Amino acid sequence: CTGAIMHARIARVVFGARDPKTGVAGSVLDLFAEPRLNHHATIEGGLLADECGAMLSSFFAGRRGRTMNA
Template identity: 45%
Template structure:
């Protein structure tokens, strides 16, 4: 289990909601998309969910995080998701971090790091840019091995 030094305390609740994000990732995989899933949690319940779908929608912004934020905003009737936690199976890119800031996501919990495009710890700390008017608490490496395994299996299968 990740320790607090890597971005905050992690609980059994975090693991439960990360498993929901993993379920969404498997839905993406079934559609031939890169298996990344996300859920937005508000008041202890899933307010929105999404899986990666840029290929099927011809929308380069249809990352799992953005889809989940859109779903939560529609369900709540508010684009500001104040107090929400976003769970995602991989470290978000810069675009997704920007969407989280605009949606006022309070906390981000991610699974596997993304060494090429991850914008929370791997390539930069986009959520800490001094010009931002909102801060996001981050906890990482939750169910990291399982999140990484889903991605690795997908790409291994594609290479065969």
């Protein structure tokens, strides 16, 4: 996603839940602050983080349930 954001020259990205294992917008890495890259987007993360995290947890729990029951 980061590559697409940079190539599209998107100026601002807003997201709710961070990804502590693979995130590159400040969680594990911060590619948007990498000085060697030629485009830098403004990143606003953690908006409604608890609500977004709950939605993601519920979604993936449902996916795992369908896979196990299949």
